[in-house]
Amino acid sequence: MVELVWLIPMLPLVGFVALLLLGKRLGDPWAGWLATAMVGASFVTACIVFVGLLGQHENTYENTYFSWIPAGSFRVDFNALLDPMSMAMVLFITSISTLIHLYSIGYMHGDEKYWKFFLYLNLFVFSMLVLVLGGNLLLTFLGWEGVGTCSYFLISFWFNKEANASAGKKAFITNRIGDWGFMVAMFFVFATFGTLNYNEFLPAAGSAAQTTVTIIAVMLFIGAIGKSAQIPLYIWLPDAMAGPTPVSALIHAATMVTGGVYLMCRISPVLAVSAGWVPVMIAWVGAITALVAATIATAQMDIKKVLAYSTVSQLGYMFLAVGVGAYWVAIFHMITHAFFKACLFLGSGSVIHGMHDEQDMRRMGNLKKYMPITAVTFMAAWLAIAGIPPFSGFWSKDEILAYALHASPALYAVGLFAALLTAYYMSRAVYRTFYGDEKWRVVPAPEDGQTLADAVAAAPDEERDAALAMVPDLVLTFDPEPTHGHLDASYEPHESVWMMTVPLVVLGVLSVVGGFLNIPFGNLQFLERWLEPSFVLSNPAQLDASTAQTVIELTIGAIVGIIGCVAGYVLWRGRRAEQKGAQVPFFANGWYYDIAITRLMGGPGRIATDALAWFDRTVIDGFVNGIGTVAVESGGLLRRMQSGYVRRYALGLALGAAVLLIFVATRVVNL
């Protein structure tokens, strides 16, 4: 049964090809159903393979299908590496993707490029599966680039709008910086070990020089922070919101951003033997990203932006887990995060769909009355991400924090504070969206290109006073401004169709119970026992803890989560006077990080790149073009010899013969 593993990525690829050929004819909604069926079949295959894998030696299965690049001593195969970790990844990728596909059938209904959307989605899932199933670095890189390309297509899916097109470019370019690290790492791996296969170079990592291994680890980490949106390369992920909401869910929950964490877990033997500062750096980058992104999320108005920064923050936790050596917890959090983040994103998509493309939370409120299923599932996921027991996020996040405490109390403190902020900002989003007054009835709708603050200022006095009394932070402007629909005061929001609510319900249930995959007591650590053989640790004893310790740590985590939720409730259910002040402009503008980069790259960066471009044009191009010019000019001179006069050729022959004769007569005969 395990031999069917090749079918897992192949099915979405077949879907992609079928949609490429027939997609336009199938149209709405059959193209969507085809894509969903393919990914669903892939999930079913994954389940069958999982059962088969249980019977394999050490739960690992490897197979080489064909030689991909045979070039002398350089040889790359198309091979699959299915071990407990990639199996876990494949299961949650295919399951979540299937739900997202199903959801998209409803969400994308009526879009003119309907079939193209599913074509990209299938290719996206295929790339991600290649990424996790590939048995060597280059195959992983193929999937890595594949998800990057698909994210570009999908983020700028509605490319008629300038902002969407540039968001796609931003994602792609930022990812390229990470790809550079990945590629350099591959060069080093090949130069050192002579192979790119995981099962060959990973066990040999200990025998290489520590400096080399450290460089490989750092370069792969650069690749991972690009793909998984960590500081300083996180800027593309919040902008990736420009794509349709199911894409956001796919990027944030199941595919793409988890690739970096997967890569770090995959190369655990390399991290184990690299210099001691590498894991510490990874842990700190993760912890700081978790904190910074959480602060930014506290002041966002766009419901999807809140979730986007929360993804960055949660990915920070995963890197924190990787840094302290708790790889299976990173995977555990990745899985629970996939459940609740997919649920949150699809829920926000449902809200946006039901609110006619309105994304600004200042024009929402009391939606639980109109969209009960969305509201209940969104809140299940909210409690999960906030870390309220016994929801899934509680178990995974607090386990990460427990391991962080063993490594360093400072890491624990940062992580705990980020957890507090997480609970707070998610509560803020929930209360603004699903509770309170129906604000779109009072707050005027901005015209195209107008900010909400301008729209309020332009409204008649009475309307403005009423709006400001209800939503005091209307005057805050954001760059970029959230997307606004045009629903007016009389609009009645509606619940979404069943294709959208069914995935929400499934994901909502998973968000509640997902934590039971791994409960840190007794024999309940199913996931840890399953994943443990995949990893190599430098110091396994560091992660041991007594039950009493664990209970204390979990209790602290739960208390922090509850405090955060209560703070969110108190502030956003009542105290309007203090609401405006709670949103720090510094955080609202993302620590001015985007602006700083724009200034840097627009000023000194521009000059430096212009200089490089000049060097490229004049020196390098000059050299290459110079060779061409020499060939052209000398050819132009030489061609005159070919006059076309036969008699002149005869003269040439005669002269040549004469020269030869003289040569023979003088040099050979006289000897």
Place this chain on the structure above:
Amino acid sequence: MSANSLSTGYLVLSAMLFALGAFGLMRRRNTLVMLMCIELMLNAVNLTFVTFGRMLNDITGQVIVFFVLVVAAAEVVVGLGLIVAIARRRPGATADDIRVLRG
């Protein structure tokens, strides 16, 4: 007159014939005459081969002449074919008029 001086005479004759052919090839513009000049040069060389074969008492010189005759026959077929084709297409054309294949 000794055999050696007779041989020298043949060699001088073949050299003169060769020079005559080469000069004619470069000087004349009529393609048919040019072909005849080439034939003249070829036969001058043949004469040299036979003479040397006689002088050195080696049959190889005469063998090579047969090869040259065969090649020359083939060359005449192709050459005359070209000349006829040119004459049909452009009556009265000289070798200098046919210079389409130039750089």
